[in-house]
Amino acid sequence: MTGKIYFTVGPTELYPEVKSFYKSAFEKKIFSISHRSIEFEEIFKTTVRNLKKLLNIPKDYYVFFYSSATECMERIIQNLVREKSFHYVNGFFAQRFYEISLKYKKSPEKVCSSFGEGTKFENISIPNTTELICIILNETSTGVALNIEDVKKLKQKYPDILIALDLVSAIPYYKIDYKYIDCSFFSVQKGFGMPPGLGVLILNEKCIKKAENLYNDGISIGSYNNFLKWKENYLKNQTTVTPNIPAIFVLGKICETLIRYGNEKIREETNNKAKLIYDYFENHNFIKPFVKNRYFRSKTTISLETNIDSEKIIKELARQGLIISNGYKIFKGKQIRIGNFPMHKTKDVKTLIQKFSLFNSNNKFGII
Amino acid sequence: MTGKIYFTVGPTELYPEVKSFYKSAFEKKIFSISHRSIEFEEIFKTTVRNLKKLLNIPKDYYVFFYSSATECMERIIQNLVREKSFHYVNGFFAQRFYEISLKYKKSPEKVCSSFGEGTKFENISIPNTTELICIILNETSTGVALNIEDVKKLKQKYPDILIALDLVSAIPYYKIDYKYIDCSFFSVQKGFGMPPGLGVLILNEKCIKKAENLYNDGISIGSYNNFLKWKENYLKNQTTVTPNIPAIFVLGKICETLIRYGNEKIREETNNKAKLIYDYFENHNFIKPFVKNRYFRSKTTISLETNIDSEKIIKELARQGLIISNGYKIFKGKQIRIGNFPMHKTKDVKTLIQKFSLFNSNNKFGII
Numbered sequence: 001m002t003g004k005i006y007f008t009v010g011p012t013e014l015y016p017e018v019k020s021f022y023k024s025a026f027e028k029k030i031f032s033i034s035h036r037s038i039e040f041e042e043i044f045k046t047t048v049r050n051l052k053k054l055l056n057i058p059k060d061y062y063v064f065f066y067s068s069a070t071e072c073m074e075r076i077i078q079n080l081v082r083e084k085s086f087h088y089v090n091g092f093f094a095q096r097f098y099e100i101s102l103k104y105k106k107s108p109e110k111v112c113s114s115f116g117e118g119t120k121f122e123n124i125s126i127p128n129t130t131e132l133i134c135i136i137l138n139e140t141s142t143g144v145a146l147n148i149e150d151v152k153k154l155k156q157k158y159p160d161i162l163i164a165l166d167l168v169s170a171i172p173y174y175k176i177d178y179k180y181i182d183c184s185f186f187s188v189q190k191g192f193g194m195p196p197g198l199g200v201l202i203l204n205e206k207c208i209k210k211a212e213n214l215y216n217d218g219i220s221i222g223s224y225n226n227f228l229k230w231k232e233n234y235l236k237n238q239t240t241v242t243p244n245i246p247a248i249f250v251l252g253k254i255c256e257t258l259i260r261y262g263n264e265k266i267r268e269e270t271n272n273k274a275k276l277i278y279d280y281f282e283n284h285n286f287i288k289p290f291v292k293n294r295y296f297r298s299k300t301t302i303s304l305e306t307n308i309d310s311e312k313i314i315k316e317l318a319r320q321g322l323i324i325s326n327g328y329k330i331f332k333g334k335q336i337r338i339g340n341f342p343m344h345k346t347k348d349v350k351t352l353i354q355k356f357s358l359f360n361s362n363n364k365f366g367i368i
Numbered sequence: 369m370t371g372k373i374y375f376t377v378g379p380t381e382l383y384p385e386v387k388s389f390y391k392s393a394f395e396k397k398i399f400s401i402s403h404r405s406i407e408f409e410e411i412f413k414t415t416v417r418n419l420k421k422l423l424n425i426p427k428d429y430y431v432f433f434y435s436s437a438t439e440c441m442e443r444i445i446q447n448l449v450r451e452k453s454f455h456y457v458n459g460f461f462a463q464r465f466y467e468i469s470l471k472y473k474k475s476p477e478k479v480c481s482s483f484g485e486g487t488k489f490e491n492i493s494i495p496n497t498t499e500l501i502c503i504i505l506n507e508t509s510t511g512v513a514l515n516i517e518d519v520k521k522l523k524q525k526y527p528d529i530l531i532a533l534d535l536v537s538a539i540p541y542y543k544i545d546y547k548y549i550d551c552s553f554f555s556v557q558k559g560f561g562m563p564p565g566l567g568v569l570i571l572n573e574k575c576i577k578k579a580e581n582l583y584n585d586g587i588s589i590g591s592y593n594n595f596l597k598w599k600e601n602y603l604k605n606q607t608t609v610t611p612n613i614p615a616i617f618v619l620g621k622i623c624e625t626l627i628r629y630g631n632e633k634i635r636e637e638t639n640n641k642a643k644l645i646y647d648y649f650e651n652h653n654f655i656k657p658f659v660k661n662r663y664f665r666s667k668t669t670i671s672l673e674t675n676i677d678s679e680k681i682i683k684e685l686a687r688q689g690l691i692i693s694n695g696y697k698i699f700k701g702k703q704i705r706i707g708n709f710p711m712h713k714t715k716d717v718k719t720l721i722q723k724f725s726l727f728n729s730n731n732k733f734g735i736i
Contacts, residue, residue: 006400011610019394026387031563032374034693067435067565070592070609077591096592103591189610195399197435197565197612223445223471224438224464241438242379242557244565244612325402 010190041237047252072185079211091139118296138170141328143303198247378558409605415620434567440553459507486664506538509696511671566615
């Protein structure tokens with residue numbers, strides 16, 4: 001066994017139970033069953049039921065399984081946009097969503113904030129031709145989290161425009177009132193502490209209706225994985241193609257584990273660990289929170305800017321068995337990012353923080 | 369441990385080694401590593417190298433990882449077809465490929481054979497506007513396998529038309545001369561004996577050039593998973609998005625195992641087991657090979673028609689721990705299908721066959 005702990009922003013440390021879920025699946029030969037079998041339908045049903053229970057998703061919402069959050073973005077654009085998607089862009093993942101719309105020859109619009117900043121949407125007006133508003137709740141690339149209440153107010157202001165909310169790296173921590181959100185999605189290698197390879201899309205009937213409209217008007221909404229094909233299969237507790245059965249099975253088990261553990265306990269612990277981290281770095285000499293406005297600081301993916309070459313910090317910590325993330329793209333070398341997900345234990349967070357005193361008290365790692 | 373053996377056509381029995389590959393991955397925390405890390409690049413390189421060695425794929429071919437064979441079909445249509453794909457349809461998977469082209473608003477054409485029949489392509493003429501010929505080598509839905517030499521001749525007759533070959537459930541058994549095939553694909557839950565969740569696309573530079581042409585002409589070739597984005601990432605030993613890391617890792621290990629075992633040995637064993645199965649059912653009273661022409665009989669997915677309700681056969685065998693597949697779609701209840709992949713042992717095939725004497729000697733299962 002490696003003694004490493006992954007404090008990365010995802011893929012990250014697995015829930016300790018994941019290994020035993022795989023073990024039992026191998027014993028029961030679950031990975032050999034047909035995705036059209038009754039056994040698989042039972043797994044599908046259980047996973048959807050547990051996920052809805054954990055996240056408090058309305059019963060009449062659909063849950064579609066894709067291969068990544070990026071595939072979710074693509075299917076959303078294909079199925080919900082005739083021409084005009086509107087994107088709030090304050091990081092690389094929001095930018096990706098915007099570009100997917102462009103690549104499908106739609107005419108997206110965007111409003112941008114500087115990376116590291118957020119918005120309460122008060123001064124953002126949405127063009128009235130907009131069909132879909134696309135928002136990233138927790139920008140993993142910058143460590144900015146928007147406030148879900150602000151997103152809710154925006155939806156209340158524009159009740160007739162569909163809203164798509166990226167929840168990657170946000171849930172299960174952030175409490176979402178799904179009835180205000182037409183569609184949302186996440187991937188399992190962040191707060192769900194699983195190996196990567198599954199994206200989950202949660203959507204309401206309005207999204208299906210929109211896809212139907214586009215389809216009836218002769219617009220391509222994709223093929224085997226479009227919303228209409230998926231709805232048809234969802235109602236049979238089946239997927240559209242042979243899916244990542246291990247991931248669907250394990251997700252159901254993880255949700256069960258988290259339900260038992262308790263949502264409120266997860267939130268309280270995440271808050272406490274985030275406070276430990278932010279408080280510490282407020283007073284660090286060379287490493288500081290990147291997001292200045294506390295209101296927009298992510299509790300789950302914490303970005304820190306540093307004038308020590310971040311690669312050196314990462315290497316030194318790795319030598320001690322603690323793995324953290326580098327800054328994203330243009331922030332590489334200038335930032336570090338720490339994942340603070342439910343599987344990260346308080347005592348390990350404390351250990352991690354202590355290690356940073358090494359970079360506080362001297363400059364042998366080279367201030368740049 | 370369940371005592372079941374899966375003789376299904378995929379998902380099917382896993383290679384016995386798969387479990388230990390997962391175990392070692394858990395120990396090394398491979399499922400927590402970043403898909404942008406050097407560790408992942410090493411895994412990517414190893415898997416591609418082993419796959420190319422096992423299948424004898426030319427060095428300059430690309431290997432892209434998608435989430436399923438159906439996604440491969442979709443990406444092929446998006447990236448290689450401006451208007452005209454041509455489909456040889458003799459089963460449901462070929463029909464799916466055709467429909468994906470339709471769904472993307474292309475103008476595909478098709479030539480059909482009755483299900484259960486094949487072609488040597490001698491009398492099939494391809495319209496000269498065709499950009500891409502789409503063929504399923506081994507139709508899992510019917511148990512018809514085309515002859516790879518006939519496909520090669522077709523390509524020689526139309527050297528300037530791209531060819532896409534579905535190798536799902538065909539390889540590693542069928543020996544492919546990849547230099548005649550512009551692109552081909554498979555999924556891992558068949559002959560590679562893995563849990564489902566990964567599609568693998570093998571393609572040459574001509575395919576990249578075609579995607580470039582379409583892109584330059586303003587045609588949508590998809591977004592994050594298009595061939596140009598993939599090529600860029602492939603050259604860095606990376607994927608386009610956070611992929612199914614477990615599957616990419618395990619595929620590399622399986623290829624290594626198969627290389628050690630030896631291709632020719634796999635082929636010889638598969639031939640022998642297929643002969644056992646076909647010979648037996650030639651002489652069965654109520655269950656007969658569905659494909660009448662021996663030339664087109666699949667060695668890996670064997671379809672049998674029966675005038676006993678096939679559900680009853682399947683249930684009775686399952687009771688004895690032997691799992692086989694039902695007929696596909698319209699053949700449900702009327703056919704059974706047996707997977708004959710490298711992980712299926714000769715002694716188990718013999719056991720399976722013996723069980724069928726039960727349905728030969730009396731009609732307590734109800735002749736229909």
